[in-house]
Amino acid sequence: MSDASGTFAAAAAWEIDDCWRRIGVQGDRSCPELETHLHCRNCPTFEDAARGLLDRPLSADYRAEWAAHFAGEKAGETDGDEALAAVVIFRIGEEWLALSTSVFEEVAEPRRVHSLPHRRNGIVRGIVNVRGELLVCISFATLLGIDKDAEVERRDRSLHFERLVVIGRANGRIAFSVHEVHGIHRFRPNALTAVPGTVGQAASAFTKTMLAWQGRSVGILDETRLLDAIDRSIA
Amino acid sequence: MLFLMFRLGRDRYVLDVEQVEEVLPFVTPTVLAGAPHGVVGAINYHGGPVPLLDLSLLALGRPSAAVLSTRIILIRYPVGEGETRRLGLVAERVIETLSRDPADFVPSGVEAGMPPYLGPVAADARGLIQLVRAEALLPPALRDILFRQLATSP
Structure with a gap:
Protein backbone atom coordinates (compact mmCIF):
# COMPACT_ATOMS: atom_id res chain seq x y z
CA MET A 1 0.00 0.00 0.00
CA SER A 2 1.23 3.42 -0.83
CA ASP A 3 0.09 4.99 2.44
CA ALA A 4 1.89 2.45 4.62
CA SER A 5 5.10 4.42 4.93
CA GLY A 6 3.52 7.45 6.53
CA THR A 7 1.30 5.77 9.06
CA PHE A 8 3.47 3.23 10.76
CA ALA A 9 6.93 4.12 11.90
CA ALA A 10 7.86 0.51 12.56
CA ALA A 11 6.99 -0.51 9.03
CA ALA A 12 10.16 1.11 7.78
CA ALA A 13 12.21 -0.50 10.50
CA TRP A 14 11.30 -4.12 10.01
CA GLU A 15 14.73 -4.92 8.69
CA ILE A 16 15.87 -7.91 10.65
CA ASP A 17 18.99 -8.02 12.77
CA ASP A 18 19.93 -11.67 12.30
CA CYS A 19 21.94 -11.98 15.50
CA TRP A 20 21.40 -15.75 15.51
CA ARG A 21 23.60 -15.93 12.41
CA ARG A 22 26.30 -13.71 13.89
CA ILE A 23 26.59 -14.64 17.54
CA GLY A 24 23.93 -17.34 17.94
CA VAL A 25 23.75 -21.02 17.14
CA GLN A 26 24.36 -20.43 13.43
CA GLY A 27 27.23 -18.05 14.15
CA ASP A 28 30.09 -18.18 16.59
CA ARG A 29 27.90 -18.90 19.65
CA SER A 30 29.34 -15.96 21.56
CA CYS A 31 25.96 -14.52 22.57
CA PRO A 32 25.68 -14.28 26.39
CA GLU A 33 21.96 -15.10 26.18
CA LEU A 34 22.80 -18.63 25.05
CA GLU A 35 23.73 -19.43 28.65
CA THR A 36 20.11 -19.10 29.71
CA HIS A 37 18.21 -20.04 26.55
CA LEU A 38 20.50 -22.80 25.21
CA HIS A 39 19.23 -22.32 21.67
CA CYS A 40 18.23 -19.25 19.69
CA ARG A 41 14.75 -20.62 19.16
CA ASN A 42 14.09 -20.19 22.89
CA CYS A 43 15.28 -16.61 22.95
CA PRO A 44 12.82 -13.69 23.11
CA THR A 45 14.92 -11.75 20.60
CA PHE A 46 14.39 -14.49 18.07
CA GLU A 47 10.67 -14.46 18.86
CA ASP A 48 10.46 -10.71 18.33
CA ALA A 49 12.25 -11.01 15.00
CA ALA A 50 9.73 -13.62 13.90
CA ARG A 51 6.87 -11.33 14.94
CA GLY A 52 8.57 -8.53 13.04
CA LEU A 53 7.96 -10.43 9.84
CA LEU A 54 4.29 -9.66 10.30
CA ASP A 55 5.02 -5.95 10.25
CA ARG A 56 5.84 -6.02 6.58
CA PRO A 57 3.65 -3.78 4.43
CA LEU A 58 0.63 -5.27 2.74
CA SER A 59 0.44 -5.29 -1.02
CA ALA A 60 -2.73 -4.09 -2.70
CA ASP A 61 -3.01 -7.46 -4.46
CA TYR A 62 -3.08 -9.26 -1.14
CA ARG A 63 -5.93 -7.17 0.17
CA ALA A 64 -7.93 -7.36 -3.03
CA GLU A 65 -7.42 -11.10 -3.28
CA TRP A 66 -8.67 -11.72 0.23
CA ALA A 67 -11.56 -9.34 -0.29
CA ALA A 68 -12.60 -11.47 -3.26
CA HIS A 69 -12.14 -14.62 -1.21
CA PHE A 70 -14.42 -13.50 1.60
CA ALA A 71 -16.97 -12.06 -0.80
CA GLY A 72 -17.59 -15.55 -2.15
CA GLU A 73 -19.59 -18.31 -0.60
CA LYS A 74 -18.12 -19.96 2.43
CA ALA A 75 -16.37 -23.08 1.20
CA GLY A 76 -18.40 -26.21 1.68
CA GLU A 77 -21.06 -24.47 3.71
CA THR A 78 -24.72 -24.82 2.92
CA ASP A 79 -26.24 -24.18 6.29
CA GLY A 80 -24.28 -22.86 9.23
CA ASP A 81 -26.11 -24.95 11.78
CA GLU A 82 -25.99 -28.18 9.87
CA ALA A 83 -24.71 -30.93 12.09
CA LEU A 84 -21.31 -32.35 11.32
CA MET B 1 -10.67 -17.58 29.77
CA LEU B 2 -9.19 -16.80 26.40
CA PHE B 3 -8.74 -13.29 25.09
CA LEU B 4 -7.66 -12.01 21.70
CA MET B 5 -4.94 -9.41 21.92
CA PHE B 6 -4.42 -6.41 19.67
CA ARG B 7 -2.64 -3.11 19.92
CA LEU B 8 -3.59 0.51 19.75
CA GLY B 9 -0.32 2.32 19.29
CA ARG B 10 2.05 0.77 21.81
CA ASP B 11 -0.55 -0.44 24.28
CA ARG B 12 -2.06 -3.86 24.46
CA TYR B 13 -5.78 -4.49 24.56
CA VAL B 14 -7.81 -7.67 24.67
CA LEU B 15 -11.26 -8.75 23.59
CA ASP B 16 -13.12 -11.72 24.99
CA VAL B 17 -12.96 -14.47 22.32
CA GLU B 18 -16.58 -15.40 23.08
CA GLN B 19 -17.60 -12.42 20.99
CA VAL B 20 -15.13 -13.07 18.18
CA GLU B 21 -16.39 -14.97 15.20
CA GLU B 22 -13.33 -14.92 12.98
CA VAL B 23 -10.10 -13.04 12.38
CA LEU B 24 -9.76 -11.96 8.76
CA PRO B 25 -6.86 -10.48 6.81
CA PHE B 26 -7.05 -6.74 6.23
CA VAL B 27 -9.16 -6.91 3.07
CA THR B 28 -9.98 -3.85 1.00
CA PRO B 29 -13.25 -2.40 2.26
CA THR B 30 -15.92 -0.68 0.24
CA VAL B 31 -16.03 2.93 1.37
CA LEU B 32 -19.34 4.05 2.82
CA ALA B 33 -19.52 7.66 1.77
CA GLY B 34 -20.41 9.99 4.60
CA ALA B 35 -20.09 7.33 7.23
CA PRO B 36 -19.42 8.61 10.76
CA HIS B 37 -15.94 9.00 12.20
CA GLY B 38 -14.20 5.67 12.84
CA VAL B 39 -16.13 3.74 10.21
CA VAL B 40 -13.82 2.94 7.31
CA GLY B 41 -16.37 1.17 5.16
CA ALA B 42 -18.01 -2.20 4.80
CA ILE B 43 -16.76 -5.56 3.62
CA ASN B 44 -18.53 -8.29 1.77
CA TYR B 45 -18.44 -11.26 4.10
CA HIS B 46 -19.78 -14.29 2.24
CA GLY B 47 -22.42 -12.23 0.55
CA GLY B 48 -23.49 -10.11 3.52
CA PRO B 49 -22.29 -6.60 4.33
CA VAL B 50 -20.30 -6.14 7.51
CA PRO B 51 -19.47 -2.61 8.69
CA LEU B 52 -15.83 -2.01 9.43
CA LEU B 53 -14.63 0.10 12.32
CA ASP B 54 -11.01 1.17 12.63
CA LEU B 55 -10.05 1.02 16.29
CA SER B 56 -6.86 3.02 15.77
CA LEU B 57 -8.87 5.74 14.07
CA LEU B 58 -11.39 5.78 16.93
CA ALA B 59 -8.86 5.82 19.73
CA LEU B 60 -5.76 7.46 18.29
CA GLY B 61 -7.09 9.48 15.38
CA ARG B 62 -4.89 7.78 12.78
CA PRO B 63 -5.78 4.83 10.56
CA SER B 64 -4.32 1.38 11.25
CA ALA B 65 -1.11 0.68 9.36
CA ALA B 66 -1.46 -1.46 6.25
CA VAL B 67 0.86 -4.24 7.42
CA LEU B 68 0.41 -7.99 7.59
CA SER B 69 -0.24 -8.01 11.32
CA THR B 70 -3.15 -5.62 10.96
CA ARG B 71 -6.23 -7.76 10.77
CA ILE B 72 -9.97 -7.55 10.94
CA ILE B 73 -11.57 -8.98 14.05
CA LEU B 74 -15.06 -10.06 13.17
CA ILE B 75 -17.20 -9.82 16.28
CA ARG B 76 -20.80 -10.59 17.05
CA TYR B 77 -22.11 -7.28 18.17
CA PRO B 78 -25.21 -7.37 20.39
CA VAL B 79 -28.09 -5.29 19.08
CA GLY B 80 -30.58 -6.12 21.84
CA GLU B 81 -32.94 -9.02 22.61
CA GLY B 82 -30.30 -11.68 22.11
CA GLU B 83 -29.74 -10.63 18.52
CA THR B 84 -26.27 -10.03 17.22
CA ARG B 85 -24.89 -8.44 14.09
CA ARG B 86 -21.45 -8.88 12.65
CA LEU B 87 -19.07 -6.00 13.05
CA GLY B 88 -15.52 -5.83 11.74
CA LEU B 89 -12.85 -4.15 13.83
CA VAL B 90 -9.59 -3.18 12.19
CA ALA B 91 -6.81 -3.51 14.74
CA GLU B 92 -3.05 -3.66 14.68
CA ARG B 93 -0.92 -6.62 15.72
CA VAL B 94 -3.68 -9.16 16.00
CA ILE B 95 -1.23 -12.02 16.38
CA GLU B 96 -1.68 -13.35 19.88
CA THR B 97 -4.21 -14.80 22.23
CA LEU B 98 -3.97 -14.58 25.97
CA SER B 99 -5.21 -16.95 28.60
CA ARG B 100 -6.09 -15.17 31.81
CA ASP B 101 -8.38 -15.51 34.76
CA PRO B 102 -11.18 -12.92 34.32
CA ALA B 103 -10.64 -11.98 37.97
CA ASP B 104 -7.19 -10.61 37.01
CA PHE B 105 -8.88 -7.68 35.36
CA VAL B 106 -9.41 -4.92 37.87
CA PRO B 107 -10.72 -1.37 37.45
CA SER B 108 -7.97 0.96 36.37
CA GLY B 109 -9.20 3.75 38.60
CA VAL B 110 -9.59 6.37 35.88
CA GLU B 111 -12.65 4.98 34.14
CA ALA B 112 -14.64 8.17 34.38
CA GLY B 113 -12.39 9.97 31.94
CA MET B 114 -11.97 7.09 29.52
CA PRO B 115 -13.92 6.30 26.38
CA PRO B 116 -16.90 4.06 27.20
CA TYR B 117 -15.56 0.96 25.44
CA LEU B 118 -12.51 0.57 27.68
CA GLY B 119 -12.89 -1.79 30.60
CA PRO B 120 -10.74 -3.01 33.48
CA VAL B 121 -7.02 -3.76 33.22
CA ALA B 122 -4.77 -6.70 34.01
CA ALA B 123 -1.06 -6.51 34.75
CA ASP B 124 1.76 -8.66 33.47
CA ALA B 125 5.55 -8.40 33.23
CA ARG B 126 5.40 -5.99 30.31
CA GLY B 127 2.78 -3.62 31.63
CA LEU B 128 -0.96 -3.37 31.66
CA ILE B 129 -3.44 -5.03 29.34
CA GLN B 130 -6.79 -3.36 28.90
CA LEU B 131 -9.99 -5.21 28.30
CA VAL B 132 -12.25 -3.77 25.62
CA ARG B 133 -16.00 -4.23 25.90
CA ALA B 134 -17.31 -4.79 22.42
CA GLU B 135 -20.88 -3.86 23.44
CA ALA B 136 -19.81 -0.31 24.12
CA LEU B 137 -17.69 0.19 21.01
CA LEU B 138 -20.39 2.01 19.10
CA PRO B 139 -22.36 4.82 20.70
CA PRO B 140 -26.10 4.02 20.32
CA ALA B 141 -26.61 6.82 17.80
CA LEU B 142 -23.80 5.57 15.58
CA ARG B 143 -25.02 2.00 15.83
CA ASP B 144 -28.48 3.01 14.60
CA ILE B 145 -27.06 4.92 11.65
CA LEU B 146 -24.70 2.13 10.70
CA PHE B 147 -27.01 -0.85 10.78
CA ARG B 148 -29.94 1.05 9.31
CA GLN B 149 -27.78 2.23 6.46
CA LEU B 150 -26.65 -1.30 5.67
CA ALA B 151 -30.13 -2.76 5.98
CA THR B 152 -31.64 -0.37 3.47
CA SER B 153 -28.84 -0.51 0.93
CA PRO B 154 -29.57 -2.84 -2.00
Whole structure:
Protein backbone atom coordinates (compact mmCIF):
# COMPACT_ATOMS: atom_id res chain seq x y z
CA MET A 1 0.00 0.00 0.00
CA SER A 2 1.23 3.42 -0.83
CA ASP A 3 0.09 4.99 2.44
CA ALA A 4 1.89 2.45 4.62
CA SER A 5 5.10 4.42 4.93
CA GLY A 6 3.52 7.45 6.53
CA THR A 7 1.30 5.77 9.06
CA PHE A 8 3.47 3.23 10.76
CA ALA A 9 6.93 4.12 11.90
CA ALA A 10 7.86 0.51 12.56
CA ALA A 11 6.99 -0.51 9.03
CA ALA A 12 10.16 1.11 7.78
CA ALA A 13 12.21 -0.50 10.50
CA TRP A 14 11.30 -4.12 10.01
CA GLU A 15 14.73 -4.92 8.69
CA ILE A 16 15.87 -7.91 10.65
CA ASP A 17 18.99 -8.02 12.77
CA ASP A 18 19.93 -11.67 12.30
CA CYS A 19 21.94 -11.98 15.50
CA TRP A 20 21.40 -15.75 15.51
CA ARG A 21 23.60 -15.93 12.41
CA ARG A 22 26.30 -13.71 13.89
CA ILE A 23 26.59 -14.64 17.54
CA GLY A 24 23.93 -17.34 17.94
CA VAL A 25 23.75 -21.02 17.14
CA GLN A 26 24.36 -20.43 13.43
CA GLY A 27 27.23 -18.05 14.15
CA ASP A 28 30.09 -18.18 16.59
CA ARG A 29 27.90 -18.90 19.65
CA SER A 30 29.34 -15.96 21.56
CA CYS A 31 25.96 -14.52 22.57
CA PRO A 32 25.68 -14.28 26.39
CA GLU A 33 21.96 -15.10 26.18
CA LEU A 34 22.80 -18.63 25.05
CA GLU A 35 23.73 -19.43 28.65
CA THR A 36 20.11 -19.10 29.71
CA HIS A 37 18.21 -20.04 26.55
CA LEU A 38 20.50 -22.80 25.21
CA HIS A 39 19.23 -22.32 21.67
CA CYS A 40 18.23 -19.25 19.69
CA ARG A 41 14.75 -20.62 19.16
CA ASN A 42 14.09 -20.19 22.89
CA CYS A 43 15.28 -16.61 22.95
CA PRO A 44 12.82 -13.69 23.11
CA THR A 45 14.92 -11.75 20.60
CA PHE A 46 14.39 -14.49 18.07
CA GLU A 47 10.67 -14.46 18.86
CA ASP A 48 10.46 -10.71 18.33
CA ALA A 49 12.25 -11.01 15.00
CA ALA A 50 9.73 -13.62 13.90
CA ARG A 51 6.87 -11.33 14.94
CA GLY A 52 8.57 -8.53 13.04
CA LEU A 53 7.96 -10.43 9.84
CA LEU A 54 4.29 -9.66 10.30
CA ASP A 55 5.02 -5.95 10.25
CA ARG A 56 5.84 -6.02 6.58
CA PRO A 57 3.65 -3.78 4.43
CA LEU A 58 0.63 -5.27 2.74
CA SER A 59 0.44 -5.29 -1.02
CA ALA A 60 -2.73 -4.09 -2.70
CA ASP A 61 -3.01 -7.46 -4.46
CA TYR A 62 -3.08 -9.26 -1.14
CA ARG A 63 -5.93 -7.17 0.17
CA ALA A 64 -7.93 -7.36 -3.03
CA GLU A 65 -7.42 -11.10 -3.28
CA TRP A 66 -8.67 -11.72 0.23
CA ALA A 67 -11.56 -9.34 -0.29
CA ALA A 68 -12.60 -11.47 -3.26
CA HIS A 69 -12.14 -14.62 -1.21
CA PHE A 70 -14.42 -13.50 1.60
CA ALA A 71 -16.97 -12.06 -0.80
CA GLY A 72 -17.59 -15.55 -2.15
CA GLU A 73 -19.59 -18.31 -0.60
CA LYS A 74 -18.12 -19.96 2.43
CA ALA A 75 -16.37 -23.08 1.20
CA GLY A 76 -18.40 -26.21 1.68
CA GLU A 77 -21.06 -24.47 3.71
CA THR A 78 -24.72 -24.82 2.92
CA ASP A 79 -26.24 -24.18 6.29
CA GLY A 80 -24.28 -22.86 9.23
CA ASP A 81 -26.11 -24.95 11.78
CA GLU A 82 -25.99 -28.18 9.87
CA ALA A 83 -24.71 -30.93 12.09
CA LEU A 84 -21.31 -32.35 11.32
CA ALA A 85 -20.86 -36.07 11.50
CA ALA A 86 -17.54 -37.41 12.73
CA VAL A 87 -15.77 -40.61 11.85
CA VAL A 88 -12.39 -42.09 12.59
CA ILE A 89 -10.54 -43.01 9.43
CA PHE A 90 -8.19 -45.99 9.47
CA ARG A 91 -6.51 -48.35 7.06
CA ILE A 92 -6.50 -52.11 6.93
CA GLY A 93 -4.34 -53.50 4.18
CA GLU A 94 -5.12 -51.42 1.13
CA GLU A 95 -8.55 -50.31 2.28
CA TRP A 96 -9.25 -47.02 3.96
CA LEU A 97 -12.29 -47.38 6.15
CA ALA A 98 -14.16 -45.17 8.54
CA LEU A 99 -16.24 -45.88 11.58
CA SER A 100 -18.45 -43.53 13.54
CA THR A 101 -16.75 -41.93 16.53
CA SER A 102 -19.68 -42.95 18.70
CA VAL A 103 -18.43 -46.54 18.92
CA PHE A 104 -14.76 -45.65 19.21
CA GLU A 105 -13.28 -45.98 22.66
CA GLU A 106 -9.54 -45.90 22.36
CA VAL A 107 -6.58 -46.11 20.03
CA ALA A 108 -3.67 -47.90 21.68
CA GLU A 109 -0.20 -49.06 20.84
CA PRO A 110 -0.07 -52.47 19.23
CA ARG A 111 0.68 -55.24 21.70
CA ARG A 112 1.00 -58.96 21.83
CA VAL A 113 -2.08 -61.00 21.16
CA HIS A 114 -2.37 -64.13 23.26
CA SER A 115 -4.03 -66.79 21.20
CA LEU A 116 -6.80 -68.88 22.68
CA PRO A 117 -6.78 -72.68 22.51
CA HIS A 118 -9.23 -74.14 20.00
CA ARG A 119 -9.93 -70.70 18.58
CA ARG A 120 -7.29 -70.68 15.88
CA ASN A 121 -9.73 -70.13 13.05
CA GLY A 122 -12.36 -67.56 12.50
CA ILE A 123 -12.11 -63.95 13.34
CA VAL A 124 -10.96 -64.23 16.94
CA ARG A 125 -7.22 -63.73 17.15
CA GLY A 126 -6.97 -64.01 20.90
CA ILE A 127 -7.00 -61.70 23.87
CA VAL A 128 -5.03 -58.54 24.48
CA ASN A 129 -4.28 -56.60 27.61
CA VAL A 130 -5.33 -52.97 27.22
CA ARG A 131 -4.42 -51.07 30.37
CA GLY A 132 -5.18 -54.04 32.58
CA GLU A 133 -8.37 -55.04 30.88
CA LEU A 134 -8.44 -58.25 28.88
CA LEU A 135 -10.23 -57.75 25.60
CA VAL A 136 -11.06 -60.06 22.79
CA CYS A 137 -8.99 -59.14 19.76
CA ILE A 138 -10.58 -59.85 16.42
CA SER A 139 -9.28 -59.70 12.90
CA PHE A 140 -11.13 -57.07 10.95
CA ALA A 141 -9.43 -58.18 7.79
CA THR A 142 -10.97 -61.63 8.10
CA LEU A 143 -14.36 -60.25 9.10
CA LEU A 144 -14.49 -57.89 6.16
CA GLY A 145 -12.63 -60.17 3.81
CA ILE A 146 -9.86 -57.68 3.14
CA ASP A 147 -6.60 -58.89 1.70
CA LYS A 148 -4.33 -58.18 4.63
CA ASP A 149 -1.12 -58.86 2.74
CA ALA A 150 -1.75 -56.03 0.34
CA GLU A 151 0.18 -53.87 2.75
CA VAL A 152 3.40 -55.33 1.41
CA GLU A 153 3.09 -52.89 -1.44
CA ARG A 154 3.57 -50.08 1.01
CA ARG A 155 7.01 -51.23 2.00
CA ASP A 156 8.45 -47.90 0.90
CA ARG A 157 7.10 -46.31 4.03
CA SER A 158 9.78 -45.88 6.60
CA LEU A 159 7.34 -45.76 9.48
CA HIS A 160 4.66 -48.17 10.48
CA PHE A 161 1.66 -46.75 12.19
CA GLU A 162 0.11 -49.96 13.31
CA ARG A 163 -2.39 -49.41 16.10
CA LEU A 164 -4.75 -51.34 18.27
CA VAL A 165 -8.23 -49.92 18.15
CA VAL A 166 -10.78 -50.50 20.91
CA ILE A 167 -14.44 -50.10 20.10
CA GLY A 168 -17.37 -50.32 22.45
CA ARG A 169 -20.49 -52.36 21.98
CA ALA A 170 -23.50 -53.15 24.14
CA ASN A 171 -21.92 -56.15 25.84
CA GLY A 172 -18.35 -55.07 26.37
CA ARG A 173 -15.43 -53.68 24.48
CA ILE A 174 -13.54 -55.33 21.70
CA ALA A 175 -10.16 -54.69 20.10
CA PHE A 176 -8.79 -55.07 16.61
CA SER A 177 -5.60 -54.01 14.99
CA VAL A 178 -5.32 -51.69 12.02
CA HIS A 179 -2.37 -50.72 9.91
CA GLU A 180 -2.83 -47.00 10.29
CA VAL A 181 -5.17 -44.56 11.99
CA HIS A 182 -5.59 -41.23 10.30
CA GLY A 183 -7.66 -39.63 13.04
CA ILE A 184 -11.04 -38.01 13.41
CA HIS A 185 -12.58 -36.52 10.31
CA ARG A 186 -15.64 -34.27 10.40
CA PHE A 187 -17.80 -33.87 7.36
CA ARG A 188 -21.14 -32.58 6.25
CA PRO A 189 -23.77 -35.10 5.23
CA ASN A 190 -23.62 -33.77 1.66
CA ALA A 191 -20.04 -35.05 1.34
CA LEU A 192 -21.36 -38.60 1.27
CA THR A 193 -22.07 -40.64 -1.81
CA ALA A 194 -23.86 -43.95 -2.16
CA VAL A 195 -21.88 -47.14 -2.45
CA PRO A 196 -21.57 -47.96 -6.16
CA GLY A 197 -23.67 -50.98 -7.06
CA THR A 198 -20.86 -52.57 -8.96
CA VAL A 199 -18.33 -52.25 -6.22
CA GLY A 200 -16.31 -55.39 -5.95
CA GLN A 201 -14.68 -54.50 -2.71
CA ALA A 202 -14.89 -57.04 0.01
CA ALA A 203 -15.94 -54.65 2.72
CA SER A 204 -18.99 -53.54 0.78
CA ALA A 205 -21.34 -55.72 2.79
CA PHE A 206 -20.71 -53.55 5.82
CA THR A 207 -20.20 -50.29 4.02
CA LYS A 208 -23.00 -47.81 4.58
CA THR A 209 -21.86 -44.92 2.40
CA MET A 210 -18.75 -43.61 0.75
CA LEU A 211 -16.93 -40.49 1.82
CA ALA A 212 -14.58 -38.54 -0.43
CA TRP A 213 -11.45 -37.85 1.56
CA GLN A 214 -8.09 -36.62 0.29
CA GLY A 215 -8.77 -37.85 -3.21
CA ARG A 216 -9.77 -41.28 -1.98
CA SER A 217 -13.07 -42.91 -1.40
CA VAL A 218 -13.40 -44.07 2.15
CA GLY A 219 -16.06 -46.61 3.04
CA ILE A 220 -18.01 -45.71 6.14
CA LEU A 221 -18.86 -48.88 7.98
CA ASP A 222 -22.32 -49.46 9.35
CA GLU A 223 -21.60 -49.82 13.04
CA THR A 224 -24.83 -51.64 13.90
CA ARG A 225 -24.36 -54.34 11.31
CA LEU A 226 -20.69 -54.59 12.09
CA LEU A 227 -21.20 -55.04 15.81
CA ASP A 228 -23.95 -57.59 15.16
CA ALA A 229 -21.63 -59.55 12.94
CA ILE A 230 -18.91 -59.43 15.59
CA ASP A 231 -21.32 -60.65 18.26
CA ARG A 232 -22.38 -63.55 16.09
CA SER A 233 -18.84 -64.49 15.21
CA ILE A 234 -17.41 -64.60 18.68
CA ALA A 235 -20.37 -66.13 20.45
CA MET B 1 -10.67 -17.58 29.77
CA LEU B 2 -9.19 -16.80 26.40
CA PHE B 3 -8.74 -13.29 25.09
CA LEU B 4 -7.66 -12.01 21.70
CA MET B 5 -4.94 -9.41 21.92
CA PHE B 6 -4.42 -6.41 19.67
CA ARG B 7 -2.64 -3.11 19.92
CA LEU B 8 -3.59 0.51 19.75
CA GLY B 9 -0.32 2.32 19.29
CA ARG B 10 2.05 0.77 21.81
CA ASP B 11 -0.55 -0.44 24.28
CA ARG B 12 -2.06 -3.86 24.46
CA TYR B 13 -5.78 -4.49 24.56
CA VAL B 14 -7.81 -7.67 24.67
CA LEU B 15 -11.26 -8.75 23.59
CA ASP B 16 -13.12 -11.72 24.99
CA VAL B 17 -12.96 -14.47 22.32
CA GLU B 18 -16.58 -15.40 23.08
CA GLN B 19 -17.60 -12.42 20.99
CA VAL B 20 -15.13 -13.07 18.18
CA GLU B 21 -16.39 -14.97 15.20
CA GLU B 22 -13.33 -14.92 12.98
CA VAL B 23 -10.10 -13.04 12.38
CA LEU B 24 -9.76 -11.96 8.76
CA PRO B 25 -6.86 -10.48 6.81
CA PHE B 26 -7.05 -6.74 6.23
CA VAL B 27 -9.16 -6.91 3.07
CA THR B 28 -9.98 -3.85 1.00
CA PRO B 29 -13.25 -2.40 2.26
CA THR B 30 -15.92 -0.68 0.24
CA VAL B 31 -16.03 2.93 1.37
CA LEU B 32 -19.34 4.05 2.82
CA ALA B 33 -19.52 7.66 1.77
CA GLY B 34 -20.41 9.99 4.60
CA ALA B 35 -20.09 7.33 7.23
CA PRO B 36 -19.42 8.61 10.76
CA HIS B 37 -15.94 9.00 12.20
CA GLY B 38 -14.20 5.67 12.84
CA VAL B 39 -16.13 3.74 10.21
CA VAL B 40 -13.82 2.94 7.31
CA GLY B 41 -16.37 1.17 5.16
CA ALA B 42 -18.01 -2.20 4.80
CA ILE B 43 -16.76 -5.56 3.62
CA ASN B 44 -18.53 -8.29 1.77
CA TYR B 45 -18.44 -11.26 4.10
CA HIS B 46 -19.78 -14.29 2.24
CA GLY B 47 -22.42 -12.23 0.55
CA GLY B 48 -23.49 -10.11 3.52
CA PRO B 49 -22.29 -6.60 4.33
CA VAL B 50 -20.30 -6.14 7.51
CA PRO B 51 -19.47 -2.61 8.69
CA LEU B 52 -15.83 -2.01 9.43
CA LEU B 53 -14.63 0.10 12.32
CA ASP B 54 -11.01 1.17 12.63
CA LEU B 55 -10.05 1.02 16.29
CA SER B 56 -6.86 3.02 15.77
CA LEU B 57 -8.87 5.74 14.07
CA LEU B 58 -11.39 5.78 16.93
CA ALA B 59 -8.86 5.82 19.73
CA LEU B 60 -5.76 7.46 18.29
CA GLY B 61 -7.09 9.48 15.38
CA ARG B 62 -4.89 7.78 12.78
CA PRO B 63 -5.78 4.83 10.56
CA SER B 64 -4.32 1.38 11.25
CA ALA B 65 -1.11 0.68 9.36
CA ALA B 66 -1.46 -1.46 6.25
CA VAL B 67 0.86 -4.24 7.42
CA LEU B 68 0.41 -7.99 7.59
CA SER B 69 -0.24 -8.01 11.32
CA THR B 70 -3.15 -5.62 10.96
CA ARG B 71 -6.23 -7.76 10.77
CA ILE B 72 -9.97 -7.55 10.94
CA ILE B 73 -11.57 -8.98 14.05
CA LEU B 74 -15.06 -10.06 13.17
CA ILE B 75 -17.20 -9.82 16.28
CA ARG B 76 -20.80 -10.59 17.05
CA TYR B 77 -22.11 -7.28 18.17
CA PRO B 78 -25.21 -7.37 20.39
CA VAL B 79 -28.09 -5.29 19.08
CA GLY B 80 -30.58 -6.12 21.84
CA GLU B 81 -32.94 -9.02 22.61
CA GLY B 82 -30.30 -11.68 22.11
CA GLU B 83 -29.74 -10.63 18.52
CA THR B 84 -26.27 -10.03 17.22
CA ARG B 85 -24.89 -8.44 14.09
CA ARG B 86 -21.45 -8.88 12.65
CA LEU B 87 -19.07 -6.00 13.05
CA GLY B 88 -15.52 -5.83 11.74
CA LEU B 89 -12.85 -4.15 13.83
CA VAL B 90 -9.59 -3.18 12.19
CA ALA B 91 -6.81 -3.51 14.74
CA GLU B 92 -3.05 -3.66 14.68
CA ARG B 93 -0.92 -6.62 15.72
CA VAL B 94 -3.68 -9.16 16.00
CA ILE B 95 -1.23 -12.02 16.38
CA GLU B 96 -1.68 -13.35 19.88
CA THR B 97 -4.21 -14.80 22.23
CA LEU B 98 -3.97 -14.58 25.97
CA SER B 99 -5.21 -16.95 28.60
CA ARG B 100 -6.09 -15.17 31.81
CA ASP B 101 -8.38 -15.51 34.76
CA PRO B 102 -11.18 -12.92 34.32
CA ALA B 103 -10.64 -11.98 37.97
CA ASP B 104 -7.19 -10.61 37.01
CA PHE B 105 -8.88 -7.68 35.36
CA VAL B 106 -9.41 -4.92 37.87
CA PRO B 107 -10.72 -1.37 37.45
CA SER B 108 -7.97 0.96 36.37
CA GLY B 109 -9.20 3.75 38.60
CA VAL B 110 -9.59 6.37 35.88
CA GLU B 111 -12.65 4.98 34.14
CA ALA B 112 -14.64 8.17 34.38
CA GLY B 113 -12.39 9.97 31.94
CA MET B 114 -11.97 7.09 29.52
CA PRO B 115 -13.92 6.30 26.38
CA PRO B 116 -16.90 4.06 27.20
CA TYR B 117 -15.56 0.96 25.44
CA LEU B 118 -12.51 0.57 27.68
CA GLY B 119 -12.89 -1.79 30.60
CA PRO B 120 -10.74 -3.01 33.48
CA VAL B 121 -7.02 -3.76 33.22
CA ALA B 122 -4.77 -6.70 34.01
CA ALA B 123 -1.06 -6.51 34.75
CA ASP B 124 1.76 -8.66 33.47
CA ALA B 125 5.55 -8.40 33.23
CA ARG B 126 5.40 -5.99 30.31
CA GLY B 127 2.78 -3.62 31.63
CA LEU B 128 -0.96 -3.37 31.66
CA ILE B 129 -3.44 -5.03 29.34
CA GLN B 130 -6.79 -3.36 28.90
CA LEU B 131 -9.99 -5.21 28.30
CA VAL B 132 -12.25 -3.77 25.62
CA ARG B 133 -16.00 -4.23 25.90
CA ALA B 134 -17.31 -4.79 22.42
CA GLU B 135 -20.88 -3.86 23.44
CA ALA B 136 -19.81 -0.31 24.12
CA LEU B 137 -17.69 0.19 21.01
CA LEU B 138 -20.39 2.01 19.10
CA PRO B 139 -22.36 4.82 20.70
CA PRO B 140 -26.10 4.02 20.32
CA ALA B 141 -26.61 6.82 17.80
CA LEU B 142 -23.80 5.57 15.58
CA ARG B 143 -25.02 2.00 15.83
CA ASP B 144 -28.48 3.01 14.60
CA ILE B 145 -27.06 4.92 11.65
CA LEU B 146 -24.70 2.13 10.70
CA PHE B 147 -27.01 -0.85 10.78
CA ARG B 148 -29.94 1.05 9.31
CA GLN B 149 -27.78 2.23 6.46
CA LEU B 150 -26.65 -1.30 5.67
CA ALA B 151 -30.13 -2.76 5.98
CA THR B 152 -31.64 -0.37 3.47
CA SER B 153 -28.84 -0.51 0.93
CA PRO B 154 -29.57 -2.84 -2.00
